[in-house]
Amino acid sequence: MKKFILDSFIFAIILMIGFNVWPIYLLCKDRYKNRVAGNEIYYSIYKSKQKKKTKKLLLGDSVGNQMFSNKTNNFPIYSLTCNQAIDMVGHFLLLNNFINAGNHIDTVYLLFSPFSFQSNLNNKYTYHYFLKPFYTNEYSTLYTETVYEQIHKIPYYYLCRLPYILTSNWAPDFISKDLINYTFLSPISVEYLKKMKELAIKHNFKLIIIPTPTSFNKKQFVDRLDKNEIVKNYLVSEFQYYFDNIIYLPDSDFVDGTHFKDPSTYSEYYRHRFIK
Amino acid sequence: MLFASLTFTLFFLLVFVLYWFVFNRDLKWQNFFLLISSYIFYGWWDWRFLILLFLLSASNYLLAAIIQKNDQTQIKKAAFILGLFLNISTLVLFKYFNFFIDGFINLISTFGININLRTLNIILPIGISFYIFLMLSYIIDVYQRKLIAVRNFSEALLTFSFFPIILSGPIERPIWLLPQIQTRRIFNYNYATDGLKQILWGLFMKIVIADQCAVHANILLTNSSTIIGSNLILGIFLFTIQIYADFAGYSNIAIGIGKLLGFNIMQNFAYPYFARDIREFWKRWNISLTTWFRDYVFLPIAYSVSRNIKSDRFYLMKTEFLIYTLGIGVTWILTGLWHGANYTFIIWGLLQGFFLLINHVTSKIKRKALKRLNIKHNNTFLTISDTLATFIIIMFSWLFFRADTIEHAFRWLSVIFSSSSFMTPHFDGKRDTLVTLFIICIFFIVEWHSREKEYGVASLGKKWSKPLRWVLYYSIIATIFWYSGKEQQFIYFRF
Numbered sequence: 081m082k083k084f085i086l087d088s089f090i091f092a093i094i095l096m097i098g099f100n101v102w103p104i105y106l107l108c109k110d111r112y113k114n115r116v117a118g119n120e121i122y123y124s125i126y127k128s129k130q131k132k133k134t135k136k137l138l139l140g141d142s143v144g145n146q147m148f149s150n151k152t153n154n155f156p157i158y159s160l161t162c163n164q165a166i167d168m169v170g171h172f173l174l175l176n177n178f179i180n181a182g183n184h185i186d187t188v189y190l191l192f193s194p195f196s197f198q199s200n201l202n203n204k205y206t207y208h209y210f211l212k213p214f215y216t217n218e219y220s221t222l223y224t225e226t227v228y229e230q231i232h233k234i235p236y237y238y239l240c241r242l243p244y245i246l247t248s249n250w251a252p253d254f255i256s257k258d259l260i261n262y263t264f265l266s267p268i269s270v271e272y273l274k275k276m277k278e279l280a281i282k283h284n285f286k287l288i289i290i291p292t293p294t295s296f297n298k299k300q301f302v303d304r305l306d307k308n309e310i311v312k313n314y315l316v317s318e319f320q321y322y323f324d325n326i327i328y329l330p331d332s333d334f335v336d337g338t339h340f341k342d343p344s345t346y347s348e349y350y351r352h353r354f355i356k
Numbered sequence: 357m358l359f360a361s362l363t364f365t366l367f368f369l370l371v372f373v374l375y376w377f378v379f380n381r382d383l384k385w386q387n388f389f390l391l392i393s394s395y396i397f398y399g400w401w402d403w404r405f406l407i408l409l410f411l412l413s414a415s416n417y418l419l420a421a422i423i424q425k426n427d428q429t430q431i432k433k434a435a436f437i438l439g440l441f442l443n444i445s446t447l448v449l450f451k452y453f454n455f456f457i458d459g460f461i462n463l464i465s466t467f468g469i470n471i472n473l474r475t476l477n478i479i480l481p482i483g484i485s486f487y488i489f490l491m492l493s494y495i496i497d498v499y500q501r502k503l504i505a506v507r508n509f510s511e512a513l514l515t516f517s518f519f520p521i522i523l524s525g526p527i528e529r530p531i532w533l534l535p536q537i538q539t540r541r542i543f544n545y546n547y548a549t550d551g552l553k554q555i556l557w558g559l560f561m562k563i564v565i566a567d568q569c570a571v572h573a574n575i576l577l578t579n580s581s582t583i584i585g586s587n588l589i590l591g592i593f594l595f596t597i598q599i600y601a602d603f604a605g606y607s608n609i610a611i612g613i614g615k616l617l618g619f620n621i622m623q624n625f626a627y628p629y630f631a632r633d634i635r636e637f638w639k640r641w642n643i644s645l646t647t648w649f650r651d652y653v654f655l656p657i658a659y660s661v662s663r664n665i666k667s668d669r670f671y672l673m674k675t676e677f678l679i680y681t682l683g684i685g686v687t688w689i690l691t692g693l694w695h696g697a698n699y700t701f702i703i704w705g706l707l708q709g710f711f712l713l714i715n716h717v718t719s720k721i722k723r724k725a726l727k728r729l730n731i732k733h734n735n736t737f738l739t740i741s742d743t744l745a746t747f748i749i750i751m752f753s754w755l756f757f758r759a760d761t762i763e764h765a766f767r768w769l770s771v772i773f774s775s776s777s778f779m780t781p782h783f784d785g786k787r788d789t790l791v792t793l794f795i796i797c798i799f800f801i802v803e804w805h806s807r808e809k810e811y812g813v814a815s816l817g818k819k820w821s822k823p824l825r826w827v828l829y830y831s832i833i834a835t836i837f838w839y840s841g842k843e844q845q846f847i848y849f850r851f
Contacts, residue, residue: 081543084543084549087549091826252361253361
């Protein structure tokens with residue numbers, strides 16, 4: 081037994097050292113951010129801290145990112161679109177960063193699919209896409225109690241800053257057991273949309289929520305979303321034209337029912353119709 | 357708590373340390389601790405399942421004790437029948453109730469009668485097919501006097517809930533497991549390191565091979581816009597590798613964990629894709645399940661029919677062939693059903709039975725023909741062609757296993773048998789698929805090298821110096837870590 085323990089111990093020590101050298105190097109050089117899955121999030125965070133002359137800021141989910149990629153020049157729009165998995169709280173943090181960087185904007189567009197507002201930091205990608213980039217001291221004061229409550233439900237949330245975990249795609253298996261009593265707006269979406277509203281009043285910019293084109297096959301699910309949640313949460317003016325503006329397209333235009341085969345066709349149309 | 361998860365790693369580390377350092381005083385403490393650990397492990401999925409597991413274990417324990425005590429045939433038989441009924445009805449209720457109700461409604465409606473029967477919203481307790489089969493073995497073996505009913509209640513509970521095998525097998529036989537539970541386990545260095553190696557290989561099979569194949573197979577088989585024959589063939593090929601690596605990987609992890617706790621769990625896979633015919637394949641695939649069906653379904657049917665038919669011929673058929681056909685038919689319908697309440701599994705089972713019958717009929721003819729042509733059985737060309745042919749047959753039968761419905765399977769078949777099968781596959785992520793195919797090739801080379809051993813890396817590097825051997829293990833671990841993070845649930849958890 082002693083031999084087994086000793087051998088295992090030495091093996092594990094070498095393993096731990098060996099497996100942390102590379103992650104620590106990546107961490108020190110900041111190179112992991114463009115290697116991991118969801119690297120567009122780190123890029124949006126980086127962009128959100130830049131001082132720019134733009135007056136129009138765009139936040140959005142992955143469909144929004146397909147139409148106005150954060151890696152291309154979309155002038156006069158400055159795109160911080162990335163992924164829905166960062167939730168509304170993540171999008172708020174990007175907006176807050178941008179304002180704190182000393183930028184003066186007149187319009188913020190939120191380009192989201194009708195189903196993106198349901199997320200409540202409770203999906204299997206939350207660990208990798210939200211916790212790793214955003215669960216840091218830098219943002220700790222900007223989290224509400226609901227956010228902390230949700231974070232604490234995710235297994236091993238406290239390990240997310242470990243070099244190996246942070247620099248790899250590893251995430252624990254997580255299936256939320258939350259009882260869901262909303263269909264459209266999750267509590268976290270409501271809280272952070274309201275925070276964005278407050279920022280809009282404070283910094284004098286317009287907040288416009290625009291829907292991404294949606295597959296016709298999903299129309300029945302959109303129709304089933306409870307629109308009363310908008311009224312109940314005092315977000316009527318923000319969502320006033322949201323559902324009327326949804327463009328339904330044939331399923332053949334999508335790769336997986338959500339993402340486009342050819343997003344460029346629609347980004348031009350959106351630029352003219354909504355984003356002026 | 358998946359085997360390939362951080363939660364399980366921490367759980368098992370704790371179990372291992374406490375088991376060998378704190379509860380190692382005597383057999384009672386070892387078993388008590390393993391029982392508690394097994395219940396925690398199983399209850400982790402859903403604590404409500406524990407109630408069912410405990411009640412079934414207690415009932416089987418009591419019924420086996422009654423069978424053991426009573427020599428009077430009637431009481432013994434009654435307890436035995438009750439035991440069978442209890443286990444089978446529980447399995448039917450949880451797994452097949454809605455399937456049979458739906459089937460009954462459909463059947464009745466074909467005669468123009470519409471009835472309104474309610475199906476139930478039943479949650480399938482994880483691993484139920486595995487532990488109920490273990491319980492059935494126990495009751496049958498005690499009834500047939502092959503096994504003495506266990507007296508100690510906690511030993512019985514542990515036999516039915518032993519955590520390395522409760523979720524997905526191997527379906528260990530009580531006749532082998534009980535004596536191990538009843539003997540104090542002593543730590544053995546070689547056995548434990550062998551267990552670690554087997555776990556490592558199991559994780560490699562699951563995370564690197566099965567999960568990667570799953571990603572590409574799902575793209576190829578579910579993306580309706582790219583369904584062409586060549587895509588489907590590639591998708592089914594990847595699924596064929598996935599299902600093997602997934603289940604054999606799981607079995608390797610389970611056996612390895614058993615070894616670390618001082619248990620010898622039966623081998624469940626013996627390189628099935630190297631089999632030269634369908635019969636050999638089923639001797640190598642899910643051995644614990646196929647031998648279970650052989651011993652408790654096929655042989656009893658064969659014996660009972662042969663007792664009732666004395667002549668060599670039954671009408672125009674040879675009695676021996678009739679017995680084989682009947683036995684195979686029933687066994688494979690049940691094997692198909694065991695995998696799930698879906699017609700696709702029944703068709704899959706019937707296909708296997710059909711292939712076995714064909715093999716049964718043609719094997720003698722083939723042997724004679726080879727003898728006449730003076731070709732030896734171990735001829736390289738013959739070996740390769742046999743193995744390839746078996747692989748292709750098995751691969752196409754997995755199509756029914758993977759499809760959601762029979763119509764779905766036939767739609768796939770019609771696409772496969774069209775000219776689109778000669779087109780170059782086109783889909784997103786081709787480069788990643790090529791990398792996966794390359795890793796599959798390396799995997800099969802390693803497996804071929806170790807085909808006489810219990811698992812892939814059992815003998816690999818055995819003669820190397822320790823540092824070199826450790827480099828090999830670190831490389832495997834590095835590959836596992838590289839691919840980890842998007843683990844899929846083990847396919848056989850569904851059963």
